[in-house]
Amino acid sequence: MKTKAVLKCSLKFSIVLLIVVFISLTGCSKESGAKSPENQSQQTGKKDTTNTSIIRDNDVNVSSLDLDKDGNLYQCEMDYDVISDKPGTCPKCGMELKKVSIADAKKNLDAYNN
Numbered sequence: 001m002k003t004k005a006v007l008k009c010s011l012k013f014s015i016v017l018l019i020v021v022f023i024s025l026t027g028c029s030k031e032s033g034a035k036s037p038e039n040q041s042q043q044t045g046k047k048d049t050t051n052t053s054i055i056r057d058n059d060v061n062v063s064s065l066d067l068d069k070d071g072n073l074y075q076c077e078m079d080y081d082v083i084s085d086k087p088g089t090c091p092k093c094g095m096e097l098k099k100v101s102i103a104d105a106k107k108n109l110d111a112y113n114n
């Protein structure tokens with residue numbers, strides 16, 4: 001009778017031991033998994049490239065910049081080579097872009113280049 005009780009006891013103990021080992025193992029894997037977000041902190045500073053993309057070349061086709069075809073563009077009053085189809089700020093001087101017609105944007109750009 002006594003040996004049976006000892007067997008039961010050791011069985012219980014081994015189950016508890018297994019649970020403890022399992023918990024410590026899953027705890028370990030959680031720790032190593034928590035390190036992955038460090039790899040994702042490298043995609044900053046992309047705003048500059050999208051902003052400078054509205055600085056146009058001298059010979060740009062101004063009417064082709066009107067992507068939504070509403071006849072209007074947004075141009076910096078200081079830098080006429082900064083033309084965007086959407087409202088925004090100038091990447092050169094930080095001024096708010098002014099709404100202008102395609103013809104005006106073209107005229108301004110021509111005057112700016114000459």
Ligand SMILES: [Zn+2]
Binds near residue numbers: 077082
């Ligand atoms: Zn500007």
